[in-house]
Amino acid sequence: MKLSNFWSEAELLQGVRENNEHAIKTIYKLHFPMVEKFIRQNGGMLQDAKDVFQDGFLVLFRNVKNTDFNLDCKIKTYIYSVCRRIWLTELKRKKKAPVSVKEPDEFVNIDESDIEEYNEHEKNLLHLSQCLVLLGEPCSSLLSNFYLNNLSMQEIAKKMGYTNADNAKTQKYKCLLRLKKIFFEKVVLKKEILNNGLN
Amino acid sequence: MDLIRFTELSEKYFNNSLNENERLELFSAINADTELKLQFEENVQLFNDLQLLKAENNAKQWLAEAENEKSNFKINYLNLRTRIIHYVAVAAVSFFAVVGTLYYSGWFSYKKNLQTYTQLANNITMLTNNQKSLWDALFSFNKSEYSYIAGTGFAIAPDGYIITSYHIVKDFDSIFVVNCQDSLIRYHADIVFNNLSLDVAILKISDSAFSDFGKIPYKLSDQNIELGENVYTLGYSKKDVVFGEGSVSSFTGYNEDSSTIQVSIPSNPGNSGGPLLNSKGEIIGMLCAKNNKIEGATFAIKSELLINLVDSLNSKLDSEQIILSKYNSLSNFDKPNQIKKIKSLIFKVEAY
Numbered sequence: 001m002k003l004s005n006f007w008s009e010a011e012l013l014q015g016v017r018e019n020n021e022h023a024i025k026t027i028y029k030l031h032f033p034m035v036e037k038f039i040r041q042n043g044g045m046l047q048d049a050k051d052v053f054q055d056g057f058l059v060l061f062r063n064v065k066n067t068d069f070n071l072d073c074k075i076k077t078y079i080y081s082v083c084r085r086i087w088l089t090e091l092k093r094k095k096k097a098p099v100s101v102k103e104p105d106e107f108v109n110i111d112e113s114d115i116e117e118y119n120e121h122e123k124n125l126l127h128l129s130q131c132l133v134l135l136g137e138p139c140s141s142l143l144s145n146f147y148l149n150n151l152s153m154q155e156i157a158k159k160m161g162y163t164n165a166d167n168a169k170t171q172k173y174k175c176l177l178r179l180k181k182i183f184f185e186k187v188v189l190k191k192e193i194l195n196n197g198l199n
Numbered sequence: 200m201d202l203i204r205f206t207e208l209s210e211k212y213f214n215n216s217l218n219e220n221e222r223l224e225l226f227s228a229i230n231a232d233t234e235l236k237l238q239f240e241e242n243v244q245l246f247n248d249l250q251l252l253k254a255e256n257n258a259k260q261w262l263a264e265a266e267n268e269k270s271n272f273k274i275n276y277l278n279l280r281t282r283i284i285h286y287v288a289v290a291a292v293s294f295f296a297v298v299g300t301l302y303y304s305g306w307f308s309y310k311k312n313l314q315t316y317t318q319l320a321n322n323i324t325m326l327t328n329n330q331k332s333l334w335d336a337l338f339s340f341n342k343s344e345y346s347y348i349a350g351t352g353f354a355i356a357p358d359g360y361i362i363t364s365y366h367i368v369k370d371f372d373s374i375f376v377v378n379c380q381d382s383l384i385r386y387h388a389d390i391v392f393n394n395l396s397l398d399v400a401i402l403k404i405s406d407s408a409f410s411d412f413g414k415i416p417y418k419l420s421d422q423n424i425e426l427g428e429n430v431y432t433l434g435y436s437k438k439d440v441v442f443g444e445g446s447v448s449s450f451t452g453y454n455e456d457s458s459t460i461q462v463s464i465p466s467n468p469g470n471s472g473g474p475l476l477n478s479k480g481e482i483i484g485m486l487c488a489k490n491n492k493i494e495g496a497t498f499a500i501k502s503e504l505l506i507n508l509v510d511s512l513n514s515k516l517d518s519e520q521i522i523l524s525k526y527n528s529l530s531n532f533d534k535p536n537q538i539k540k541i542k543s544l545i546f547k548v549e550a551y
Contacts, residue, residue, distance in 0.1 A: 019254050019257060019258070021257075021261050024258055024261045024262065024265070025261050025262075025264065025265040025268065028261075028262050028265035028266070029265055029268070032265075032266075050266065053262070054259060054262055057258070057262060058255060058258065058259075061254075061255070061258055062251075124248065125248065125251060125252050125255060128248050128249070128252055129252060143249075147249040147250075147252075147253060148249075148252065148253045148256060150253075169207075170203060173203040173206045173207055174203065176206050176210075176245070177202055177203070177206060179245070180241055180242065180245050183245060183248075184241055
């Protein structure tokens with residue numbers, strides 16, 4: 001496969017902002033080796049590197065979609081710095097932080113709050129996908145196909161045996177109402193649990 | 200408005216595809232009911248989260264795919280910047296290869312050394328121009344412009360053949376040979392032969408006043424030249440004839456040119472075409488040039504090449520062959536007497 005070329009950092013960022021497959025793959029190919037090196041030098045395995053890189057990339061991914069966000073260093077440095085922060089936090093959590101951290105590359109300081117915000121956000125999306133499963137059939141398939149898998153209503157109607165697309169559409173909105181109910185209920189529930197736990 | 204319709208409108212709002220009527224319908228409903236407004240905000244958030252979930256799922260999938268493609272990556276993927284760097288590197292390597300080759304093969308030193316090689320014609324152009332400007336200042340109506348060049352030449356055959364350097368005569372059409380040793384003689388001459396690569400021209404006096412030189416007392420030597428041999432020359436580096444002497448310092452000339460030898464005679468413009476004689480009075484060469492950078496390095500064409508030239512010219516000429524002198528009648532004389540005998544056969548060559 002021939003990969004399209006991104007000629008500048010700005011174009012690469014724009015590609016990420018627009019969910020461009022090639023841009024995302026390019027970033028992985030350009031910058032994963034550096035993260036892998038850091039993780040391996042500091043007590044991690046290849047799989048850890050992949051997980052951390054995915055998280056680090058998603059932080060960037062979410063941030064570039066935010067119009068307020070300004071990247072004031074290279075993409076490489078940013079991803080490396082985020083991944084570094086995530087891995088150091090992980091090491092601390094496992095209580096086996098190395099005495100000295102080997103730094104194969106330059107990095108900028110990343111706020112803990114950025115990572116926490118990201119974790120919150122990830123939890124939220126995890127919750128959403130769990131809710132989608134909890135809905136049960138046919139709502140789960142219907143909504144997943146439409147919202148996640150990019151199928152058109154006609155295709156869905158055909159695939160799931162609805163007489164026409166309008167029927168499927170009415171069904172979709174019914175399912176959405178149910179999804180909304182359990183999604184926001186659970187969030188409220190979780191927050192209450194969390195608050196109770198803290199108290 | 201039922202909730203299904205409300206959800207549909209919310210989605211259209213989120214996708215920015217509401218038309219004007221639907222917009223009115225939606226916002227009048229929201230503004231009328233605060234509970235509905237809360238529902239609307241939740242709807243928008245849900246759609247937003249669904250969109251994000253899709254984007255992130257895709258991104259994760261692509262990252263995983265990229266991992267699998269990575270092995271092919273290094274072969275397939277070079278972005279433009281990397282390519283430019285490669286091309287620049289290739290260009291730089293080629294450039295240095297070419298320049299380096301030229302440098303080591305002596306191309307540049309050849310170009311540079313060319314400037315140190317000077318032909319010994321007495322170029323009077325500048326002098327003439329200076330005089331002309333004076334002249335013009337005095338007589339501004341006189342616009343005629345000419346310059347001339349002068350060198351030396353010597354007789355090789357009794358019937359008026361004179362050999363000289365081609366660079367003296369090549370740019371001019373009027374050639375005179377001048378000698379004022381016994382009495383002033385000044386003859387017009389024509390070029391009968393020239394060889395640019397050896398820088399040799401053979402002139403023939405074409406003047407009705409000229410009869411013949413008489414016997415030529417010297418001969419063009421066909422003997423081997425000895426290193427360190429004493430040699431001398433006579434030349435017209437000024438109006439009167441000038442003697443110069445030295446010795447053979449090298450068998451080869453400029454840049455190891457084997458057609459010339461190097462002699463340690465101080466030479467000046469005007470010496471070009473002068474004969475190079477050894478102590479026996481044989482002509483072993485003809486001065487042609489000098490090296491500006493080396494003191495006393497004057498170059499002379501070997502006499503055997505001059506003999507070959509005359510032979511090849513004779514093979515082309517039907518009548519009036521050039522008969523070179525075969526005997527040297529000077530070997531028993533000392534240098535001042537040799538000069539006395541030959542000075543009337545050595546000419547100043549003027550070209551206009």
